[in-house]
Amino acid sequence: MPNETTSDDDGLLCHRCGAQLTPGEGSLYIVRIEAFADPTPPTLSRDEPLADITAQIDQLIEHMRDMSAQELMDQVYRRLTLFLCWPCYQQWIEAPTG
Numbered sequence: 002m003p004n005e006t007t008s009d010d011d012g013l014l015c016h017r018c019g020a021q022l023t024p025g026e027g028s029l030y031i032v033r034i035e036a037f038a039d040p041t042p043p044t045l046s047r048d049e050p051l052a053d054i055t056a057q058i059d060q061l062i063e064h065m066r067d068m069s070a071q072e073l074m075d076q077v078y079r080r081l082t083l084f085l086c087w088p089c090y091q092q093w094i095e096a097p098t099g
């Protein structure tokens with residue numbers, strides 16, 4: 002793992018192998034990842050009594066009460082920017098889901 006604290010070098014480091022990356026040399030790749038939770042609303046069956054649905058929502062709210070706002074956000078949406086060197090990029094793009 003590359004050291005998280007910024008060194009005195011104007012260093013961009015490869016997020017995979019920690020290699021020094023030099024912008025302008027054409028040897029570095031920027032990977033932007035946006036991840037969303039499934040935005041499809043849950044299907045509520047019309048037959049289900051309203052009381053049941055209300056109880057389900059109450060349960061959900063109860064569950065969410067234990068989580069921080071950040072945790073809730075992270076469950077719905079994450080956005081990452083990764084810097085990769087050329088060899089790491091080649092490996093990663095062939096199997097981005099690992």
Ligand SMILES: [Zn+2]
Pocket residue numbers: 015016017018019020085086087088089090
């Ligand atoms: Zn690398």
